[in-house]
Amino acid sequence: MTPSFTSKSLRFSFSIAPSHSKSNPYPKIPLPNPKFHQFPQPLLRLKPISAVQSKLLVLDAGAIVVDRVTEAELKENGFRSTRRTKIVCTIGPQTCGFDELEALAVGGMNVARINMCHGTREWHRQVIEHVRRLNEEKGFGVAVMMDTEGSEINMGDLGGATSAKAEDGEIWTFTVRTLGLDCPDRTITANCDGFAEDVKVGDELLVDGGMVRFVVTEKIGPDVICCCTDPGMLLPRANLTFWRDGSLVRERNAMLPTISSKDWLDIDFGIAEGVDFIAVSFVKSAEVIKHLKSYIAARSPKNDIAVIAKLESIDSLSNLEEIILASDGAMVARGDMGAQIPLEQVPSVQENIVQLCKQLNKPVIVASQLLESMVEYPIPTRAEVADVSEAVGQQADALMLSGESAMGHYPEKALAVLRSVSLRIERQLREKRHSTLEVQTMSSSLHIGIQEEMCNAAVKMANKLEADALFVYTKTGHMASLLSRNRPDCPVFAFTPNSSVRRRLNLRWGLIPFCLSFSNEMESDLKRTFSLLKARGMISSGGLIIVVSDQLRSIQVINVP
Numbered sequence: 340m341t342p343s344f345t346s347k348s349l350r351f352s353f354s355i356a357p358s359h360s361k362s363n364p365y366p367k368i369p370l371p372n373p374k375f376h377q378f379p380q381p382l383l384r385l386k387p388i389s390a391v392q393s394k395l396l397v398l399d400a401g402a403i404v405v406d407r408v409t410e411a412e413l414k415e416n417g418f419r420s421t422r423r424t425k426i427v428c429t430i431g432p433q434t435c436g437f438d439e440l441e442a443l444a445v446g447g448m449n450v451a452r453i454n455m456c457h458g459t460r461e462w463h464r465q466v467i468e469h470v471r472r473l474n475e476e477k478g479f480g481v482a483v484m485m486d487t488e489g490s491e492i493n494m495g496d497l498g499g500a501t502s503a504k505a506e507d508g509e510i511w512t513f514t515v516r517t518l519g520l521d522c523p524d525r526t527i528t529a530n531c532d533g534f535a536e537d538v539k540v541g542d543e544l545l546v547d548g549g550m551v552r553f554v555v556t557e558k559i560g561p562d563v564i565c566c567c568t569d570p571g572m573l574l575p576r577a578n579l580t581f582w583r584d585g586s587l588v589r590e591r592n593a594m595l596p597t598i599s600s601k602d603w604l605d606i607d608f609g610i611a612e613g614v615d616f617i618a619v620s621f622v623k624s625a626e627v628i629k630h631l632k633s634y635i636a637a638r639s640p641k642n643d644i645a646v647i648a649k650l651e652s653i654d655s656l657s658n659l660e661e662i663i664l665a666s667d668g669a670m671v672a673r674g675d676m677g678a679q680i681p682l683e684q685v686p687s688v689q690e691n692i693v694q695l696c697k698q699l700n701k702p703v704i705v706a707s708q709l710l711e712s713m714v715e716y717p718i719p720t721r722a723e724v725a726d727v728s729e730a731v732g733q734q735a736d737a738l739m740l741s742g743e744s745a746m747g748h749y750p751e752k753a754l755a756v757l758r759s760v761s762l763r764i765e766r767q768l769r770e771k772r773h774s775t776l777e778v779q780t781m782s783s784s785l786h787i788g789i790q791e792e793m794c795n796a797a798v799k800m801a802n803k804l805e806a807d808a809l810f811v812y813t814k815t816g817h818m819a820s821l822l823s824r825n826r827p828d829c830p831v832f833a834f835t836p837n838s839s840v841r842r843r844l845n846l847r848w849g850l851i852p853f854c855l856s857f858s859n860e861m862e863s864d865l866k867r868t869f870s871l872l873k874a875r876g877m878i879s880s881g882g883l884i885i886v887v888s889d890q891l892r893s894i895q896v897i898n899v900p
């Protein structure tokens with residue numbers, strides 16, 4: 340962006356509400372609550388959930404459908420202040436009830452994630468059912484993501500205990516025996532047959548990337564005897580890695596399938612239940628993604644499940660571009676990644692992946708330990724807030740909560756922190772405008788090239804004209820994604836007739852997905868949109884809208900009539 344833009348946007352930044360002043364040729368949509376925009380706004384002083392809840396509206400059946408949290412946010416805070424960064428919440432024992440899920444939905448959860456490492460089939464089914472019911476009965480638009488277990492080496496279930504403490508110098512046995520509930524003291528099962536053969540005396544055994552550390556002292560048949568060198572809590576099904584001479588030992592993992600037989604059954608379940616996203620753990624190459632995508636295409640006639648590659652295996656790092664291109668999105672899964680590469684490399688890998696995904700137009704989620712201390716405490720550490728700010732500053736599409744929302748004491752508070760930090764940092768970015776992405780052309784065909792260039796140009800116009808919103812009518816979501824990819828200053832209203840496209844667009848930065856039937860008459864669709872949105876109080880006359888249409892290959896600049 341040109342330097343003159345910086346000063347312009349700075350002026351804008353301190354006058355969001357007064358920007359309807361006479362000097363502005365493009366009147367803004369009135370912001371009902373200008374106080375909310377004043378600086379400085381303390382981090383955690385969010386409106387209480389109940390205040391949002393009380394303003395929520397019941398669905399306007401059949402006409403235009405948008406999730407009720409976004410609707411309330413738009414009405415209360417105006418276009419500029421809608422959150423652009425999306426939020427994925429892992430659902431676990433703390434949040435699997437209908438009311439708890441509703442509280443997360445009200446708090447701004449865009450995607451609910453179920454991790455197939457944990458819980459039973461019935462439990463997963465119930466969670467999906469709750470989310471669907473929330474959407475249908477209460478007007479939310481929450482998408483569901485199923486995350487595969489993968490077949491890296493894990494500990495077993497700790498004989499039913501929720502955790503176990505390993506102390507310094509204690510001798511523990513890791514075994515491939517099946518022990519069930521009569522697990523002897525200080526004995527841990529490992530899920531991988533070749534485990535005992537693969538490790539050597541002197542190897543270091545890391546639980547969860549180093550939360551607890553052992554050294555192998557002896558091997559006796561299927562049992563590996565270890566001495567604890569870094570004490571800590573052992574949690575059920577924690578990941579195990581072993582290191583020799585300072586390097587990760589990968590031979591066994593390299594042979595394990597990325598999608599195990601159990602994962603295929605879970606995937607069948609996900610397809611049958613109609614989940615919106617399948618996240619594949621420990622992806623190592625593009626092949627597995629291509630295979631899964633063709634499997635889904637053959638079994639899910641509408642082909643409406645997006646495949647997200649979890650980048651956490653050291654082997655994925657040499658094939659990033661190929662993997663991301665084959666996928667419908669990626670996750671920077673920093674938990675296991677930090678167990679496979681030195682921790683100090685994780686931030687730069689994150690940055691690379693986020694930038695690459697933006698260039699390749701794939702949504703990217705930054706995951707794991709964003710607010711880890713909030714599993715126990717009601718307030719995050721300053722360092723965690725800085726980490727979240729960094730991910731928002733990189734303009735990742737989405738942030739993810741894991742234990743914080745699955746089993747922590749403060750799921751709603753953790754969600755509120757992600758929300759408030761996102762809003763704050765997004766606003767700062769708009770003011771500074773320092774990192775507007777110069778997107779490179781990706782097009783493989785003239786048609787796609789035209790779509791790309793139209794979207795790039797439309798976003799430039801919208802930024803220069805300080806438009807209130809971009810509107811896009813999109814059947815597959817592609818045009819909407821191309822607008823999002825440019826990270827515009829204003830939100831993008833994406834209208835689609837397809838409810839699963841609408842749910843999938845939930846993961847895209849800055850997109851507000853609406854369901855709307857199309858008449859194939861652009862002008863009449865547009866008129867209808869304006870009158871429906873006006874009737875709902877979501878836009879008002881005079882607002883400046885840039886409308887992008889693939890059908891007409893047009894970019895229109897319209898003042899809301």
Ligand SMILES: Nc1ncnc2c1ncn2[C@@H]1O[C@H](COP(=O)(O)OP(=O)(O)O)[C@@H](O)[C@H]1O
Pocket residue numbers: 429430431432454456457458462574576674741742743745746
């Ligand atoms: N369905 C579930 N049932 C019980 N506990 C769960 C469930 N999902 C998640 N959790 C808990 O939340 C923690 C964090 O979730 P997540 O990051 O998805 O898993 P993991 O720690 O296995 O990578 C898990 O370690 C587990 O203790």
Ligand SMILES: C=C(OP(=O)(O)O)C(=O)O
Pocket residue numbers: 454456486620649651671672673674675676706707741
């Ligand atoms: C998100 C991750 O995967 P999971 O929680 O399934 O281990 C991770 O490892 O960071």
Ligand SMILES: [K+]
Pocket residue numbers: 454455456486487488489620
């Ligand atoms: K998983």
Ligand SMILES: [Mg+2]
Pocket residue numbers: 620651672674675676
């Ligand atoms: Mg992982």
